[in-house]
Amino acid sequence: MPENSSSVDYAMEKASGPHFSGLRFDSLLSSSPPNPSVSSPSHLPSAVSSSSSPAPKQPFVIGVSGGTASGKTTVCDMIIQKLHDQRVVLINQDSFYRGLTTEELQRVQEYNFDHPDAFDTEQLLHCAKTLKSGQPYQVPIYDFKTHQRRTDAFRQVNASDVIILEGILVFHDPRVRNLMNMKIFVDTDADVRLARRLRRDLVERGRDVDSVLEQYAKFVKPAFDDFVLPSKKYADVIIPRGGDNHVAVDLITQHIHTKLGQHDLCKIYPNVYVIQSTFQIRGMHTLIREKDISKHDFVFYSDRLIRLVVEHGLGHLPFTEKQVVTPTGAVYTGVDFCKKLCGISIIRSGESMENALRACCKGIKLGKILIHRHGDDGKQLIYEKLPQDISERHVLLLDPVLATGNSANQAIELLIQKGVPESHIIFLNLISAPEGIHCVCKRFPALKIVTSEIDQCLNQEFRVIPGLGEFGDRYFGTDE
Ligand SMILES: Nc1ncnc2c1ncn2[C@@H]1O[C@H](COP(=O)(O)OP(=O)(O)O)[C@@H](O)[C@H]1O
Ligand SMILES: Nc1ccn([C@@H]2O[C@H](COP(=O)(O)O)[C@@H](O)[C@H]2O)c(=O)n1
């Protein structure tokens, strides 16, 4: 099919429906800024080089923090029970308390067990990294009655699919925090916590009422205010009332199950990126997946999600170092965006992603691919309208739903025929079926996929489940 033919224009406009963007290819083709050298300075991490090295197969790490006696251990036990079909290990930060010296032991009432220095964080980090790399670790056993670690025994912890790191200060050290795929904060009122702590410490930790209250006022409460509470901001999820909150624990377990499914695919295909899930994102997905949502809301929340996927996708482009002088006269060493890029939408639903791309990349060139089934014999016609210099560009391929992967593969094949290196293609979508990911990633292992959620499967009609129906019809209002 020759480029720029009027029949192609006609077919493209017809197929792209009522919201055809009216994009003027000719003017855009001549409005691109000159190409900078696409390279990554050796002292800067390159988006291309860092993300193209395969990620090691790693377990999913969940951090659980909160004040003393907030119910962290109780919540972890509940989550572990509900994740019974996974291999899960629980690592308590308590196990990494430093043993006290003889002098410290003599004046134990003056020792602050709630300060970050009370823990051997280097060892906790080593433990977490070892387990994350799939190796077993011998975790120390701590005795709250003697304030010492046992010297005669360890707890052997083996490789697992899920690692839960639990403790009052597990979000404090950024190195530990950054190992976590999900962070949960258990938020329980201080008076409830004190009452529980009192009972627990008397029964389980060999304390008396006076010592518990004195320690609480002198160390536990101030350290909570200084270190624990400030780390709450890192949490992805906050559980009010801890173990009493069955709804929250159910929701979180479901969320972990979803993430684990996604995580497995990301382990198999290191070039698949699922944007960091938050409850905002989950909330937007909940809205756009609901069959009775208004068209206005569907478009509004789809646009919000698309914008996030586009921003994430742009983060995978290469960059060059750039220095600028600030109004203070100081030099700021930053980076310059990759300018040789373009967006290609798979008609018609892919066009719903063009606005977000335009909003992020001023004057970006856009092209279109239409894959049209011709008759019943499975034959397909492909129409395209692509920038002439596409082979020199990084391509953001746009399609909100990746289902079987067949049309995506055709579109990618076409781009490669046009001279675009496979590694220069980033395929952006809102939801992906595992079948589609397998299909595309097996054939094009160097291409990147950025998506906001991976769904369960395809049904017998090759529709994504749970999915969101016909995205293009819902977005452009042609389902009414
Ligand atoms: N929802 C709850 N209702 C009553 N007691 C609870 C509840 N959750 C936890 N506890 C009790 O409170 C104490 C502290 O709970 P725990 O889960 O060990 O907290 P943390 O690990 O945050 O210190 C324990 O004795 C536990 O049995
Ligand atoms: N020898 C020790 C060590 C720690 N503590 C207290 O334990 C609390 C942390 O455990 P949680 O299960 O409550 O999270 C912490 O607040 C320390 O004060 C202790 O009393 N004695």
Ligand SMILES: [Mg+2]
């Ligand atoms: Mg605990």
